[in-house]
Amino acid sequence: MSGAYGGMTPKGELLAHFFTEYIDVPSEIHVPLDKKGRLKPDESVKIRRVEWGQGETVVRRDLKVGLIIPAHVVNIIATWMLDKLKSSGIEVETVEEKVENK
Numbered sequence: 001m002s003g004a005y006g007g008m009t010p011k012g013e014l015l016a017h018f019f020t021e022y023i024d025v026p027s028e029i030h031v032p033l034d035k036k037g038r039l040k041p042d043e044s045v046k047i048r049r050v051e052w053g054q055g056e057t058v059v060r061r062d063l064k065v066g067l068i069i070p071a072h073v074v075n076i077i078a079t080w081m082l083d084k085l086k087s088s089g090i091e092v093e094t095v096e097e098k099v100e101n102k
Contacts, residue, residue, distance in 0.1 A: 001064065014069045024049060024058040 002021040009015050026046040031039050052058055069077065085092065093101075 002061075006066075008071075009068065012071050014071065014074050015066065016069065017063050017066045019061045019063050021059050021061050024060050 001018045004016050004018050006014065006016040027049045028047040029044050030047065031041055031044040034040055048058075050058055
């Protein structure tokens with residue numbers, strides 16, 4: 001997963017949409033053939049879904065799953081996730097540390 005987006009619903013539940021992000025891929029690639037029927041990849045033309053401006057990169061987000069979590073369960077899941085991270089030995093920079101390092 002690349003990230004999550006959401007918030008509290010009117011019923012007081014947490015809505016979390018988990019997504020992946022990736023650089024947009026061409027919808028088609030036209031590759032010409034030489035006289036012998038061999039591909040000429042150096043002359044290929046990419047057909048993009050949307051036009052990119054000069055220096056732009058289009059990033060796509062695909063929603064993979066949406067969860068609705070009752071408020072009383074959110075803290076339980078958060079604690080469980082943090083415990084798993086701690087016990088893994090993997091160190092992750094906190095939001096506060098990122099702000100301080102800028």
